[in-house]
Amino acid sequence: MNARDVLHVSGLRKSYDNNEVVAGIDFHVPQGTCFGLLGPNGAGKTTTLRCCLGLTAPDAGTIRLGDCSVPEEAGKARLRAGVVPQFDNLDPDFTVSENLMVYARYFGIKGSTIRQRIPELLEFAGLKGKEDANIQTLSGGMKRRLTLARALVNDPTIVFLDEPTTGLDPQARHLIWERLKQLTARGITLILTTHFMDEAERLCDRLAILDHGRLITEGAPRELIAGHIEPQVIEVFGDSAGNWARARNSLGERLEIAGDTAFFYCHDPAPLLAELANVPSLRYLHRPATLEDVFIKLTGRELRD
Amino acid sequence: MHMPPRFFALPHAGCQWLSVWRRNFLVWRKLALSSVLGNLADPLIYMLGLGYGLGGLLPEVGGGSYVSFLAAGTVVASTMNSATFETLYSGFSRMHVQKTWDAILNTPLTLDHILVGELIWAASKSLLSGVAILLVIAALGMNTSTLALWSVPVIFLTGLTFSALGLIICALAPSFDFFMYYFTLFITPMTLVSGVFFPADQLPPALHAIASWLPLTHAVQLTRPLLNGMIPQHAIAHLAALVVTGGVAFYIATLLTRRRLLK
Numbered sequence: 001m002n003a004r005d006v007l008h009v010s011g012l013r014k015s016y017d018n019n020e021v022v023a024g025i026d027f028h029v030p031q032g033t034c035f036g037l038l039g040p041n042g043a044g045k046t047t048t049l050r051c052c053l054g055l056t057a058p059d060a061g062t063i064r065l066g067d068c069s070v071p072e073e074a075g076k077a078r079l080r081a082g083v084v085p086q087f088d089n090l091d092p093d094f095t096v097s098e099n100l101m102v103y104a105r106y107f108g109i110k111g112s113t114i115r116q117r118i119p120e121l122l123e124f125a126g127l128k129g130k131e132d133a134n135i136q137t138l139s140g141g142m143k144r145r146l147t148l149a150r151a152l153v154n155d156p157t158i159v160f161l162d163e164p165t166t167g168l169d170p171q172a173r174h175l176i177w178e179r180l181k182q183l184t185a186r187g188i189t190l191i192l193t194t195h196f197m198d199e200a201e202r203l204c205d206r207l208a209i210l211d212h213g214r215l216i217t218e219g220a221p222r223e224l225i226a227g228h229i230e231p232q233v234i235e236v237f238g239d240s241a242g243n244w245a246r247a248r249n250s251l252g253e254r255l256e257i258a259g260d261t262a263f264f265y266c267h268d269p270a271p272l273l274a275e276l277a278n279v280p281s282l283r284y285l286h287r288p289a290t291l292e293d294v295f296i297k298l299t300g301r302e303l304r305d
Numbered sequence: 306m307h308m309p310p311r312f313f314a315l316p317h318a319g320c321q322w323l324s325v326w327r328r329n330f331l332v333w334r335k336l337a338l339s340s341v342l343g344n345l346a347d348p349l350i351y352m353l354g355l356g357y358g359l360g361g362l363l364p365e366v367g368g369g370s371y372v373s374f375l376a377a378g379t380v381v382a383s384t385m386n387s388a389t390f391e392t393l394y395s396g397f398s399r400m401h402v403q404k405t406w407d408a409i410l411n412t413p414l415t416l417d418h419i420l421v422g423e424l425i426w427a428a429s430k431s432l433l434s435g436v437a438i439l440l441v442i443a444a445l446g447m448n449t450s451t452l453a454l455w456s457v458p459v460i461f462l463t464g465l466t467f468s469a470l471g472l473i474i475c476a477l478a479p480s481f482d483f484f485m486y487y488f489t490l491f492i493t494p495m496t497l498v499s500g501v502f503f504p505a506d507q508l509p510p511a512l513h514a515i516a517s518w519l520p521l522t523h524a525v526q527l528t529r530p531l532l533n534g535m536i537p538q539h540a541i542a543h544l545a546a547l548v549v550t551g552g553v554a555f556y557i558a559t560l561l562t563r564r565r566l567l568k
Binding site: 016053055056057075076078081085087089090092094102103105106107108154 | 325328331332403404407409413414415567568
């Protein structure tokens, strides 16, 4: 284990009823960086996070969180970890500041200590003036931000975020992103799961794509795009796009057809663009390749439910 | 299903359960008045209504007036009901609906801390219910013996036992509707055969024999003599029965909840 690693996972395995949900994964996360775990539904992301927190006992493998072995010393490890769960579980029986007070007590933090920190935490979460608001009166974005503030009551060295922006409007997402960047700038390590590739590309220093319980690739977002996929994408739409594209297969290195959209992946888009200029009935979009293209290439287009 | 090695470990909780207890106390404090009134009004209406109304038609029951016979039963039954409601409806709401337990599990606390906190919290609330009725009984001049004070720890123990049983049902419940089975199949029949409303020896012998094994019977057998200023017969055996039932039930509840939440 590298001295700067805050989380180190190796050989992690977990099965439910002979179904291997996590099938031997290894990764490590240096301090102050953001590590993303991406994958379709059922890929094993949440199980991996639960194992890291000591809430699920793995069948095999070792996990070190901070200076602690998990699950053996999980309680001690969680003392310096924060968690933003996938579904809000704020305490509806309490106000905003009571939520932070009560949660801090679970960490053994004194009332007087947390009372002093509440203004700063609420300021960070953009919830100043909401101290005495009831949880039911908060918007979805406010609840998420309060959950983030709650994850910081114990001054954690690492924060686990399970799909932190799912269901939020763009304004709320951007605010969360900006706050998460502030956290890594302070040296706090983030572990993030998400379905949003733009979110992963923006926030993660490194990320891993997980499918069927295995890490299929790992690296910095730019590296993954450069290493796995052609740099240019042209999407062609229209009723006849499929047949038109199949006939011009050779104009891109790779062609994928999904419904009435054809995706050309290529290094040199010029010949295809010239061809498209002659067919005004087809609409098209020319863009650089993104992480989403990598994700689709590696995990396929079929639905996962 | 494969279980990790520590799955069967006995629950252990240090003193960190206290912050779970305190969380529930803080919520209760916000609604304390209506909660106490609710706990008190219903059983008192039954006790006084049946006690004086029905009691007027009856000769002595168990060596005293019917209302004083019923008083002891009411203390025990309302302790049981309070512990049961708290662990079933409120406990399930915290565990399953509000996901309060999930939030706590992300802190240094463990599921054992949560369960011990919930157990002692529900028993504390039931203690309050039992003692509130005890105070009304005393105010009505129905018991004046200092021996009645010994019923306070018995009420708490009764609360612990029924809280532990309630936590088993909470761990098994798919939804709130499930609790109806527990009430109609266990709590209500038990209330009728355990000597709460009438002496259990009025029952057919077979039913009486079964009833004598039920936890509510033990609680009634301890509480009624104490309220009448007498030392209960077989006190040790009744206490042991409540302790063992509660202990075993709590261990089972711990295993079932671990299976449910720590998959």
